Amino acid sequence: MAIVIIDKETCIGCGLCVEDCSRKAIKLDSNEKAEVNLELCNECSHCVAVCPQASVSMPEYDESEILELSKDNLNLDPENFLYFLKFRRSIRQFKNKEVEKDKLDKIIEAGRYSPTASNRQLNRYIVIKDKLNEVREMALKALYNMAKDPNFEMKGGVDYRPMWIQMYEDFKEKNIDRLFFNAPEIIVIVSENKSGFEKVDAGLAASRMELQANLLGLGVCYIGFFERAVNYNNEIKKLMGMKENEEFLISFVLGYPNVKYQRTANRKKADVRFI
Numbered sequence: 378m379a380i381v382i383i384d385k386e387t388c389i390g391c392g393l394c395v396e397d398c399s400r401k402a403i404k405l406d407s408n409e410k411a412e413v414n415l416e417l418c419n420e421c422s423h424c425v426a427v428c429p430q431a432s433v434s435m436p437e438y439d440e441s442e443i444l445e446l447s448k449d450n451l452n453l454d455p456e457n458f459l460y461f462l463k464f465r466r467s468i469r470q471f472k473n474k475e476v477e478k479d480k481l482d483k484i485i486e487a488g489r490y491s492p493t494a495s496n497r498q499l500n501r502y503i504v505i506k507d508k509l510n511e512v513r514e515m516a517l518k519a520l521y522n523m524a525k526d527p528n529f530e531m532k533g534g535v536d537y538r539p540m541w542i543q544m545y546e547d548f549k550e551k552n553i554d555r556l557f558f559n560a561p562e563i564i565v566i567v568s569e570n571k572s573g574f575e576k577v578d579a580g581l582a583a584s585r586m587e588l589q590a591n592l593l594g595l596g597v598c599y600i601g602f603f604e605r606a607v608n609y610n611n612e613i614k615k616l617m618g619m620k621e622n623e624e625f626l627i628s629f630v631l632g633y634p635n636v637k638y639q640r641t642a643n644r645k646k647a648d649v650r651f652i
C-alpha cells in the first residue's frame with residue numbers, strides 16, 4: 378500500500394486532487410484539507426502532480442526527480458511531431474557503433490514514464506549487449522529447429538519456416554545476421570504475468586522508447602521473431618537471466634542507423650468508423 382502524505386499546513390483545500398483522483402481515494406476533511414484513503418490508492422501520483430501548493434508527497438518514491446512544469450519544454454509543434462512520426466522507420470541497417478550509456482538511460486526513462494494498466498508498472502527491461510553473440514546464435518538455431526519441427530504449428534497466417542531456415546543458413550555460411558541486423562544492442566521488455574494488459578503496457582513503453590531513440594539519432598526495429606525463438610527454447614530465457622515467472626513481451630534492436638530515408642512510406646487508408 379502506498380504512503381501519501383498531505384501537508385495540512387500548506388493544503389488550501391482547493392479540491393483539485395479530489396477531482397483528479399481516479400480511485401476517489403481523496404476527500405476533504407472537516408477542516409477542508411485533503412485526506413487520502415490509502416486502501417483505494419493506486420499510486421498514480423496525480424495528486425502530487427496536480428497540487429498547486431506542492432502539498433502532496435509520496436516518500437517511498439524518489440521525489441528529487443519530480444520536474445516542475447515549464448511550458449517552454451512542452452512546446453512541441455503538432456505538425457512537426459506528426460511529420461516526425463511519419464518519418465519513423467524500422468531500421469535494419471546499423472553502423473558499427475555502440476550506444477552511449479546516457480542515451481540508453483534516456484530511452485529506458487521514456488519507457489518508465491509510459492502509462493500502465495492500473496498503474497502497475499510491471500515492465501522490466503533487459504539490455505542484451507555482452508551476451509548478444511550467444512543469444513543471436515541460440516535464437517537463430519531455435520527458429521531453424523522450429524521450422525524443422527514436425528510438431529510445431531505456425532500461427533498467424535504467414536509460413537515463416539522457409540525464411541527461418543534461410544536465415545540460419547545465411548548466418549552459418551555467410552555470417553549474415555537477418556535476425557538482429559548486427560545492431561549493437563537489444564532491449565527486451567519482460568514482466569510478471571499479472572495484469573492481463575502486460576502486452577499493451579510493454580507495447581506502449583516500447584513505442585515511446587523508439588521515438589525517444591529516434592530523437593537521439595538512434596534507430597529501432599521490433600523483433601517478433603526473437604520472441605518466437607525465446608518461447609521455443611527456454612535456454613535463451615535462462616541465458617537472458619529471465620525469471621521463471623516472467624513473460625517475454627516485446628523486443629527491439631537498437632543502434633545508429635546506416636540508412637537514410639528520403640520520403641515517408643506508403644500506408645493503407647485508415648479504417649475509421651464514426652458512430
Ligand SMILES: Cc1cc2nc3c(=O)[nH]c(=O)nc-3n(C[C@H](O)[C@H](O)[C@H](O)COP(=O)(O)O)c2cc1C
Nearest residue numbers: 465466467468469555556598599600601602603642
Ligand atoms: C510487433 C512487431 C514485430 C516485428 N517483428 C519484426 C521482425 O521480427 N523482423 C523484422 O525485420 N521486422 C519486424 N517488425 C517490423 C515491421 O516489419 C515493420 O514495422 C513494418 O514492416 C512497417 O515498417 P516501418 O516500421 O518502417 O513503418 C516488427 C514490427 C512489430 C510492430
